[in-house]
Amino acid sequence: MSVPMSAELTWLTYTTLMTGLMWVPYILNRLREQGVAEGFWDPQGITDSRVGWAQRMMKAHANAVENLAVFAPLAIMVAITGAGTELTALAAKVYFFARLGHYLVFTFAVPLLRVLLFVVAVCAQLVLGLTLIGWLG
Numbered sequence: 001m002s003v004p005m006s007a008e009l010t011w012l013t014y015t016t017l018m019t020g021l022m023w024v025p026y027i028l029n030r031l032r033e034q035g036v037a038e039g040f041w042d043p044q045g046i047t048d049s050r051v052g053w054a055q056r057m058m059k060a061h062a063n064a065v066e067n068l069a070v071f072a073p074l075a076i077m078v079a080i081t082g083a084g085t086e087l088t089a090l091a092a093k094v095y096f097f098a099r100l101g102h103y104l105v106f107t108f109a110v111p112l113l114r115v116l117l118f119v120v121a122v123c124a125q126l127v128l129g130l131t132l133i134g135w136l137g
Contacts, residue, residue, distance in 0.1 A: 007084065007088075007093070014096050015072075015099060016072070019061070019064045019099070022061040022064060023061055026061070027039075057103070064099055077128075088127060088128055091123075098118075099121050101117040102121065
């Protein structure tokens with residue numbers, strides 16, 4: 001029996017997949033810089049890169065993982081409790097696009113927009129959390 005996913009779980013799935021793939025460009029860059037053999041045979045876990053964008057991308061990816069640890073339980077709890085509303089569905093969608101934007105502007109060193117997108121994503125998390133505790137909706 002298949003149960004349709006809520007909008008919050010759908011956007012959580014997209015966000016998780018996106019976050020899970022954010023490493024690909026900077027790892028490909030590492031292989032290009034170090035060579036395939038040295039890139040794979042790295043017992044020390046040296047992650048330095050010669051290009052700034054790859055270092056920033058690694059930081060953006062780490063930040064996305066850290067924030068997924070907040071967003072995911074909130075989205076799951078909204079779905080489990082049936083607390084979803086049009087506002088929580090919109091918040092989950094906004095979260096996805098804010099995190100995507102944050103990743104891109106962090107990579108390309110756009111400072112003010114990076115912070116603004118981070119705040120938008122946090123506000124989306126707050127919408128989910130405040131809905132769960134009954135302060136919204």
